[in-house]
Amino acid sequence: MPETETQPARVLERSAVIDLEAIRHNVRRLAAAASPAKVMAVVKADGYGHGAVPVARAAVEAGASWLGVAHISEALVLRAAGIDSPLLAWLHTRESNFAAAVAAGVDIGISGWELDRVVAAAREQERPARVHLKVDTGLGRNGVTIARWDSLVGEAMEYQDQGLLRVVGIFSHLAVADEPHRPETDEQLEAFRAALAIAADAGVDTEVRHLANTPATLSRPDTHFDLVRVGLGIYGLSPFIGQTSEELGLRPAMTVRTLVSNCKVVPEGQGVSYGLNYHTSGESSLALIPLGYADGVPRIATGGPVRINGTNYPVVGRIAMDQMVLDLGADAPRDGSLLGAEAVMFGDGLDGGPTADHWAEAAQTNNYEIVTRISPRVPRTYVNEVSPATAVVES
Numbered sequence: 001m002p003e004t005e006t007q008p009a010r011v012l013e014r015s016a017v018i019d020l021e022a023i024r025h026n027v028r029r030l031a032a033a034a035s036p037a038k039v040m041a042v043v044k045a046d047g048y049g050h051g052a053v054p055v056a057r058a059a060v061e062a063g064a065s066w067l068g069v070a071h072i073s074e075a076l077v078l079r080a081a082g083i084d085s086p087l088l089a090w091l092h093t094r095e096s097n098f099a100a101a102v103a104a105g106v107d108i109g110i111s112g113w114e115l116d117r118v119v120a121a122a123r124e125q126e127r128p129a130r131v132h133l134k135v136d137t138g139l140g141r142n143g144v145t146i147a148r149w150d151s152l153v154g155e156a157m158e159y160q161d162q163g164l165l166r167v168v169g170i171f172s173h174l175a176v177a178d179e180p181h182r183p184e185t186d187e188q189l190e191a192f193r194a195a196l197a198i199a200a201d202a203g204v205d206t207e208v209r210h211l212a213n214t215p216a217t218l219s220r221p222d223t224h225f226d227l228v229r230v231g232l233g234i235y236g237l238s239p240f241i242g243q244t245s246e247e248l249g250l251r252p253a254m255t256v257r258t259l260v261s262n263c264k265v266v267p268e269g270q271g272v273s274y275g276l277n278y279h280t281s282g283e284s285s286l287a288l289i290p291l292g293y294a295d296g297v298p299r300i301a302t303g304g305p306v307r308i309n310g311t312n313y314p315v316v317g318r319i320a321m322d323q324m325v326l327d328l329g330a331d332a333p334r335d336g337s338l339l340g341a342e343a344v345m346f347g348d349g350l351d352g353g354p355t356a357d358h359w360a361e362a363a364q365t366n367n368y369e370i371v372t373r374i375s376p377r378v379p380r381t382y383v384n385e386v387s388p389a390t391a392v393v394e395s
């Protein structure tokens with residue numbers, strides 16, 4: 001993380017610092033991997049915790065031609081911010097506001113029941129809906145079953161002939177692309193091709209066929225079709241166990257950092273945090289870190305690393321709502337210099353510091369969950385909001 005005096009982010013006592021140049025870099029890297037297929041930047045869940053609007057802007061600037069979210073409500077936030085890229089929302093309930101989606105030009109993923117609701121919204125708005133038909137090729141979540149695909153396509157084409165909608169895309173989602181050796185991806189790919197053939201026979205003429213997520217974009221060019229939907233990768237994280245961001249040419253965009261809020265010398269046998277599950281093995285210094293599970297640190301993640309002054313220390317004892325404790329050992333400076341020192345929970349890892357991958361391991365989860373669950377109590381700040389490339393042109 002480059003540090004300059006013009007970055008007030010560093011002064012905040014607790015923050016998630018988002019490097020928008022890292023986002024741009026990752027989008028360019030993924031766009032190169034996907035080419036000639038285009039890139040949909042997935043910014044659901046507030047941009048995996050990074051901030052949907054600033055991430056979407058940076059992604060579009062770096063070449064993402066589509067944006068994707070789960071909920072229509074998330075899409076409307078982007079439209080309200082003035083972002084006018086093609087934008088798809090794919091997860092709905094009977095209470096979803098399809099009329100608002102049609103009015104805002106938001107493309108709607110259709111897994112079955114939504115079709116009639118979307119057509120009603122198009123009639124109400126006097127504007128054809130833009131839909132992407134989703135087929136379940138094996139994930140068992142959303143998407144119409146293969147058995148019902150034929151009839152969904154037929155119904156959609158009838159509505160298209162009536163001018164009520166346009167079938168813009170056909171898509172599906174992969175289940176095990178993060179484990180490239182597994183055969184199910186081939187089976188899903190085959191099912192997807194069969195579904196595309198059925199749609200072509202029915203006269204569907206799509207703009208975009210899309211199947212790949214981040215791991216498939218990086219490991220399976222045969223899944224790219226016209227468009228790849230990349231989430232994790234644009235945030236610079238690796239979808240593969242045993243492969244780092246750096247090895248994939250990606251740069252983690254989020255750094256969660258704070259300041260040491262207390263530091264004190266304690267005797268051997270000092271119990272630490274609720275439950276007193278940890279005791280110091282000798283005289284030692286304890287550092288108090290003002291981040292806890294209300295900030296999104298998983299309570300289960302005792303042992304996760306925090307970096308202070310170039311050393312990574314494991315969290316000891318229970319992680320509490322607001323705070324966690326590091327045992328700095330006997331050799332830590334006792335001159336009070338650690339009070340107020342910067343403490344990094346995770347960042348890009350390039351300096352040997354902790355990463356979201358380390359915390360995922362400590363919490364028995366994945367890096368998706370670590371960044372996404374950083375809570376609104378941790379203020380987001382942004383660096384490199386203006387791309388250096390643009391800045392050079394302007395100066």
Ligand SMILES: *Cc1c(COP(=O)(O)O)cnc(C)c1O
Nearest residue numbers: 042173213214215229230231232
């Ligand atoms: C979240 C999501 C993605 C993005 O997946 P990544 O593994 O983060 O790239 C793509 N498509 C759908 C349908 C999703 O729900």
